[in-house]
Amino acid sequence: MSVLSHTTLTSAWFGLIGLMLVLYVVTDGFDLGIGILSLITREERDRSLMIQSIGHVWDANETWLVVLGGALFGAFPAAYALLLSTLYVPVMAMIAGLILRGAAIEFRHPAHYKRAWDIAFGAGSTIAALAQGVILGRVVTGLVPGLASGVFVALTALGVASGYALLGATYLVKKTSGPLEHAARSYALGAAATTVAAAILLTAGTRIISPIAHLRWSDPVVFQALLMLGLVSALAFAGVVWAVLSRRTHAPFRAAVLLFISSFAGLALSLFPDLVPGRLSLSQAASSQSTLVFMMVGVGLMMPIMMGYNFYQYFVFRGKIQLEAH
Amino acid sequence: MAPDHGVAWQTPLARRAAELRPHNGDCFSLIEEVPNTIMAINDIVNLSRGQFAMTAIFHIIWPILTISLSAFLLLVETLWVRTNDVVYYRHARFWAKLLVLNFAVGVVSGIPMEFQFGTNWAGFSRYTGEFIGNILGFEGTMAFMLEAGFIGVMLYGWGRVPRGVHLFATAMVAFGSSLSAFWIMVANSWMQSPAGVAVVDGRLVVTDYLAAIFNPDMIWGVTHMWVGALETGAFVIAGISAFYLYRRRYGEFFLRSFKLALIALLVIAPLQIWLGDSSGFEVFRTQPAKGAAIEGDWHTNAPGTGAPWALLAWPDQAQQKNDWALELPTMLSVLGTHSLTGKITGLAEIPRADQPPMVPLLFYAFRVMAGIGFWFMVLAFWSAWVWRKTRGRLTEMLRQRKLLLAWVLSIPLPYIAVESGWIVREVGRQPWVVYGLLRTRDAATLLPAGTIATSMTMFAFFYAILIATFVVFAYKWLKKGPDLDALPPAFVKPLRPQARLLETQS
Numbered sequence: 001m002s003v004l005s006h007t008t009l010t011s012a013w014f015g016l017i018g019l020m021l022v023l024y025v026v027t028d029g030f031d032l033g034i035g036i037l038s039l040i041t042r043e044e045r046d047r048s049l050m051i052q053s054i055g056h057v058w059d060a061n062e063t064w065l066v067v068l069g070g071a072l073f074g075a076f077p078a079a080y081a082l083l084l085s086t087l088y089v090p091v092m093a094m095i096a097g098l099i100l101r102g103a104a105i106e107f108r109h110p111a112h113y114k115r116a117w118d119i120a121f122g123a124g125s126t127i128a129a130l131a132q133g134v135i136l137g138r139v140v141t142g143l144v145p146g147l148a149s150g151v152f153v154a155l156t157a158l159g160v161a162s163g164y165a166l167l168g169a170t171y172l173v174k175k176t177s178g179p180l181e182h183a184a185r186s187y188a189l190g191a192a193a194t195t196v197a198a199a200i201l202l203t204a205g206t207r208i209i210s211p212i213a214h215l216r217w218s219d220p221v222v223f224q225a226l227l228m229l230g231l232v233s234a235l236a237f238a239g240v241v242w243a244v245l246s247r248r249t250h251a252p253f254r255a256a257v258l259l260f261i262s263s264f265a266g267l268a269l270s271l272f273p274d275l276v277p278g279r280l281s282l283s284q285a286a287s288s289q290s291t292l293v294f295m296m297v298g299v300g301l302m303m304p305i306m307m308g309y310n311f312y313q314y315f316v317f318r319g320k321i322q323l324e325a326h
Numbered sequence: 327m328a329p330d331h332g333v334a335w336q337t338p339l340a341r342r343a344a345e346l347r348p349h350n351g352d353c354f355s356l357i358e359e360v361p362n363t364i365m366a367i368n369d370i371v372n373l374s375r376g377q378f379a380m381t382a383i384f385h386i387i388w389p390i391l392t393i394s395l396s397a398f399l400l401l402v403e404t405l406w407v408r409t410n411d412v413v414y415y416r417h418a419r420f421w422a423k424l425l426v427l428n429f430a431v432g433v434v435s436g437i438p439m440e441f442q443f444g445t446n447w448a449g450f451s452r453y454t455g456e457f458i459g460n461i462l463g464f465e466g467t468m469a470f471m472l473e474a475g476f477i478g479v480m481l482y483g484w485g486r487v488p489r490g491v492h493l494f495a496t497a498m499v500a501f502g503s504s505l506s507a508f509w510i511m512v513a514n515s516w517m518q519s520p521a522g523v524a525v526v527d528g529r530l531v532v533t534d535y536l537a538a539i540f541n542p543d544m545i546w547g548v549t550h551m552w553v554g555a556l557e558t559g560a561f562v563i564a565g566i567s568a569f570y571l572y573r574r575r576y577g578e579f580f581l582r583s584f585k586l587a588l589i590a591l592l593v594i595a596p597l598q599i600w601l602g603d604s605s606g607f608e609v610f611r612t613q614p615a616k617g618a619a620i621e622g623d624w625h626t627n628a629p630g631t632g633a634p635w636a637l638l639a640w641p642d643q644a645q646q647k648n649d650w651a652l653e654l655p656t657m658l659s660v661l662g663t664h665s666l667t668g669k670i671t672g673l674a675e676i677p678r679a680d681q682p683p684m685v686p687l688l689f690y691a692f693r694v695m696a697g698i699g700f701w702f703m704v705l706a707f708w709s710a711w712v713w714r715k716t717r718g719r720l721t722e723m724l725r726q727r728k729l730l731l732a733w734v735l736s737i738p739l740p741y742i743a744v745e746s747g748w749i750v751r752e753v754g755r756q757p758w759v760v761y762g763l764l765r766t767r768d769a770a771t772l773l774p775a776g777t778i779a780t781s782m783t784m785f786a787f788f789y790a791i792l793i794a795t796f797v798v799f800a801y802k803w804l805k806k807g808p809d810l811d812a813l814p815p816a817f818v819k820p821l822r823p824q825a826r827l828l829e830t831q832s
Contacts, residue, residue, distance in 0.1 A: 056478030059433055063466070063474040069440050070463035077455020077529070084444025084451075085771040091445055092781045099434040099788050103795070106430030110799050288531045291456045295463055302467040309475040309498075316479055316486050 009292040010282040011273075013075040016300065018268045020071060023307075024064035025264065026167065026257050031058045033168020035101055035125020036161060037187055038118065046180045047118050049323055051105055053175040056317050058105055060310055062098065067306075074295050079275045079285035086143055087135050094131035100124025126161065133160030140267075142211045142278045152205045159198030163260065166191035170240065170252035177320050185244050188252055192240045199233070199263065211278030212270045225269055232262040371770040373778040374446040379752070380782065381438045383745055384789045388432030390744055392473075393507055393552070394559020395425045396500040399480075401586065403496050407489055412813065417583055418496075419484075420808040421563070426481060427799050431792050433474075438785065446778070450759055450769035453529050457522075457538055458513050465509035473502030485815030507552055512539055515547035517760050518751070519612040530763070542612050546605040547751075553598045554747065557702065558740035560594060561733075563587040566804070568733035576807055577720050584733075585718065588709055595703040602699060603661070609754075610662035610670065613761055616754035618673035619682045620692040621658055622648050625672035632656030633670040638693075641685040646674045682756045687749065695746040698739045705732060 004012075031054045038047050054061075073080040084091055101124035108117035137156030141149040169191055172184035207213050216222050239255035274281045286292065399418055406414035440462060443451050451459070479487060479495040487495070522538030523530040532538055564587035567580040610617040618624070622641040627633035635657030639648040659668040673681055682688060712729055716722035723730075755761055759769045 056482045059477060060471065060474040062433075062437075063471050066437070066440055066470055067463075067466040069444075070459065070466035073440075073443065073451060073455055073459030074461075074463040075459070077452050077459050080444045080455060080459065081448035081451040084441060085446075085448035085773070088445050088771075088773060088777060088781075091441055092784070095438050095441060096784055096788070098437050099792075102434040102437075103430065103788075103792060106426065107795055107799065110427075110802065287456045287460070288526070291460055291532055294532075294535055295460045298464050299467045302471075306467060306471045306475065309472075313475055313478050316483055 004289075004293070006286070006289050006292070007283065009289065009296070010075075010286040012296065013071075013286070013292060014268070014272065014275075014282055016296075016303070017068065017071050017075065018264065019303070020064060020068040022261060022264050024061070024068055026260055027061035027064060027310075028058070029164045029260065030054070030167040030171040030253075031061050032101070032125040032129045033164035033166065033191075034172060035121050035168070036129060036165045037168050037172070037184075039122035039126065040187075041180075041183070044114060044118070045323065046183075047121075048114075049176055049180055049321060050172065051108060051121065052324060053172065053321050055105060055109075057313060058102070060313060062102065065098075071295075071299060075287055075292060076275060076282070076285040077287060079280055082276065082280060082285075083135075083139070087138055090131045090134040090138070094128050094135070097124045097126070097128030097131060101128060129161040129164045130157045133157030136160060139271075139276055140206060140210050140212065143276060144211075148209045152202070152209060155198060155201055155205065159195065159202055162191050162194040162198060163263075166195050166240070166256050167253070167260065170244070170256045173244070173252050174250055175321050185247075185252075188244045188256075189241065192237060192244075192256075195259075196237050203230075206270070215274065215277055216270050216272070222269060226266055229262045229266040229269070233259055233266075236262060367767065367772070370772055370775055370778070371767050373775055373782065374770050374773070375766065377446065377778060377782040377785065378442055380789075381435070381442065381785055382748070382752075384785075384793075385432070385435045385439055386744060386748060387741060388428055388435060389503065389507065390555040390558045390740075391428045391562060392425065392432050393500075393503045393555040394557075395421060395428065395562070396496070396503050397556065398559060398563055398586075399425065400493075400496050400500040402583075403493055406814075407493055413579065413582060415814050416579070416808055416810065416812050419812055421583075422481060423803050424800065427796055427803070429477065431796055435789070435792065446771055446773070447759070447769050448771040450764065453764055453769070454517075454760060456530055457516060457532050460532075461509055461513040461516075461539075465506055465513075469502050469506035469509055471502075473499050473506065476502070485817060488817045489814075504552060507555060508548055511548040511551050512544055514751075515543035516541045518547065518755060519543040519608075520760050520763055543605075543608055546601065546608050550598070550601045550605045550747075553594060553601055554740070554744055557591070557594050557598055558744060560587045560590045561702070561736055561740045564591065565733050565737035568730040569804070570807070571724060572727065572730040572734060574724055576810065577724060579808055579810065581718070581720055581723060584723075585713075588706065588713065591702070591706040592710055595699070595706045599699050599703060602696065606661065607664060613755065614671040615673065615676045615681055616688075616750075617662060618671060618676070619685045619754055620688045620750055621662070621670075622651065622685065622689045623658055623670055623672055624648065624674040626675050627659065627667075627670055627672075629669070630667055632660070632666050632668075633658040633662070635661060636689075639689065641689050643681070643683075643685045680757065682754050684753055688754050691746040691749040691753075695743045695750065698743040698746075701736075701739070705736060709733075 034050050034054055038050050041047050041050065069080075100120045104117045104121035104124060108114055108121065111117055133156045134153055137153030138149075140156065141152055166188060169184045169188035173181055173188060176184060207217065217226070236255050236259035240252055240259065243251035243255050271277060273283070275285050287295075399421060402414045402417040402421070405411070406418060443458070443462075476495040476498040479492065480499050483492055483495060516538060519542040520530075520538075521541040522532060522534035522536070524533045525531075564584055567584035567587065570576050570580040571584065606617070609620075619641075622636045622639045623633060624641075624647050632655065634653040634655045636648060636651040636653050639651035639653075642649045656666060658670050659666060662668060662670050673685070709729060712726055713723075716726075757765050757767070759766045
């Protein structure tokens with residue numbers, strides 16, 4: 001009766017949710033990354049600039065997570081139920097971090113004593129980033145407990161946090177000038193090095209302990225595609241280093257985004273056709289045909305519109321920032 | 327004609343669902359050994375209910391003001407663009423500062439809401455995800471992002487975008503926040519009167535989207551809540567304006583916002599009473615147990631007679647009767663069925679396991695809400711009468727000390743009314759999470775009690791800080807008052823060549 005089979009639909013939804021995840025991770029990633037970097041920034045003036053650089057966009061960026069949550073809940077209810085209930089502690093830690101971070105950004109501005117809010121901003125961002133890393137690590141290891149998984153999960157948390165720091169630092173290069181821009185360039189190099197080190201270790205770890213290894217990486221076609229993506233990531237890493245050192249303004253951030261996109265494409269390719277490897281497949285988790293179609297019409301139509309006005313908001317606030325007078 | 331009540335709490339769909347209800351132990355238990363006593367399971371479920379109730383009660387405070395305040399900002403900004411009167415621009419800037427503070431707490435307290443469905447109510451998520459998840463997905467993509475995507479331009483975009491674009495951004499924020507309330511109320515009303523679904527393999531599948539979205543409770547749930555939000559904002563705006571008038575500060579400025587809010591309330595306050603009555607009428611039709619509980623009505627009236635309405639009473643659930651009651655004959659049939667002899671099913675006729683808990687809470691929460699609703703109408707009409715008598719002259723209005731004080735003291739009341747209404751709506755639906763289809767007990771994730779208690783304590787701690795911070799900053803804002811010299815910034819097109827020059831230098 002329909003030209004779209006249930007399998008095609010679930011794959012399309014997997015792709016759409018993957019796109020939402022990349023949009024969230026890249027945009028809120030630089031917000032959270034700036035929060036992490038604010039912890040090692042001494043000058044209050046610099047911290048003001050850092051928060052000001054994301055002041056008008058952080059809320060829309062965080063909203064991609066809400067969009068992602070709603071889409072996962074509707075398209076894959078069983079996955080939403082399984083993941084959130086099993087990952088209760090890291091999810092609550094992430095929410096705590098996001099509450100601290102959001103409140104700090106909004107309340108720092110009118111506050112007389114900014115120190116406490118600066119700590120909340122840095123700590124909240126760090127907690128949220130680490131918790132998201134834990135969630136990612138638990139998914140990749142198929143929610144299996146144990147020491148090896150624990151080490152892997154800890155490494156994922158550090159990897160995600162340093163990846164966010166890389167995005168945050170390169171975003172600051174774009175938005176700031178003077179000493180802060182200079183500092184951001186060195187943060188970017190440090191974060192790029194730790195991110196790539198974590199990525200290499202995590203790839204080896206996945207090969208050893210994750211169900212992904214025998215489920216997906218044993219397939220030669222998948223393996224070749226992953227090799228290609230690995231090559232893109234390596235080029236992106238080289239691009240970050242080159243762009244930072246050659247004092248480009250926009251290129252470092254763009255290269256860091258490319259690094260994230262290629263890593264998440266690799267992740268999506270490794271998970272497919274499961275959502276939780278070895279535990280829950282896309283088709284087991286998916287809603288019925290009619291819901292997937294109905295929701296695709298509503299959500300699918302809105303995606304380009306949402307991306308459009310989000311882009312417009314960035315456009316309005318484009319260019320390097322100046323410290324706002326009080 | 328009196329409507330046919332039947333046994334609405336046991337529909338064929340509900341009976342079918344009873345056979346296929348998802349069993350808790352099957353996939354959403356995170357504790358090693360599932361407790362074998364009902365008591366132990368109930369403790370866990372009640373902890374999760376407590377956490378959800380606390381986070382929801384805290385969260386709802388903020389969006390209701392965001393909805394109405396953004397609508398008010400749209401109004402004053404439109405008036406400014408149309409009339410070029412700078413006072414409206416100053417109003418837009420002044421009230422936007424309250425919106426920023428309010429919006430911040432609303433955003434951060436909203437995040438736990440969406441994720442708790444999965445973390446604490448995994449059974450509910452899996453069972454109803456096809457519909458509830460779908461609707462929350464719509465809410466996020468159509469409404470929530472719209473609000474977030476334009477609020478930056480609205481709050482910080484003055485002078486960066488032309489007037490028309492700024493007005494458009496304000497309109498999108500106002501529209502987004504109201505649309506968000508619409509989708510949330512669609513989801514919630516469906517939980518009150520589920521329709522358009524069938525049970526397949528132990529979970530609900532949508533068979534008719536229109537029936538599910540336009541479920542019996544939807545139109546009343548959406549409108550009663552939305553108008554309640556507008557009423558809240560109108561009272562906050564009028565109350566704060568009255569506060570300045572009472573203090574004789576910025577009189578002329580605030581008389582204008584007082585007048586706008588008063589005009590709105592002359593329509594909103596009676597409208598809300600009518601919507602509340604219609605909403606109650608719908609409750610008696612679709613959720614007789616809730617209707618009987620909020621009115622403390624234990625026994626079905628005999629055919630040909632009217633059910634008496636208890637104005638005040640003390641419902642005693644253990645004995646299934648009222649300890650004492652101050653009753654008006656026949657009134658309950660009139661309220662619940664709009665007929666003199668309409669049948670109202672007594673709570674005692676409904677099996678004990680299907681009765682809502684805490685009947686006195688429901689009984690009094692409803693009376694608090696309804697009482698406040700009537701007081702609002704009285705206050706609005708009293709003020710309109712005074713306004714007419716004094717022709718709204720500032721000198722005369724400043725002399726209305728009692729009236730102004732009444733408005734100031736009424737500021738907390740809309741919040742109390744909204745919270746009471748939600749308690750009636752949600753506690754009254756118990757023991758069901760989806761009325762007649764899924765019991766709350768079967769919807770909860772079995773988590774270790776200590777884990778839920780920890781997250782709940784964390785939320786309580788954060789919320790205490792958030793509300794204290796909000797109060798401090800709102801007080802500072804109130805003390806500072808409006809900037810009566812503010813002039814609209816001229817829109818200056820950014821100098822692109824210079825920006826490019828900067829780029830090549832770096």
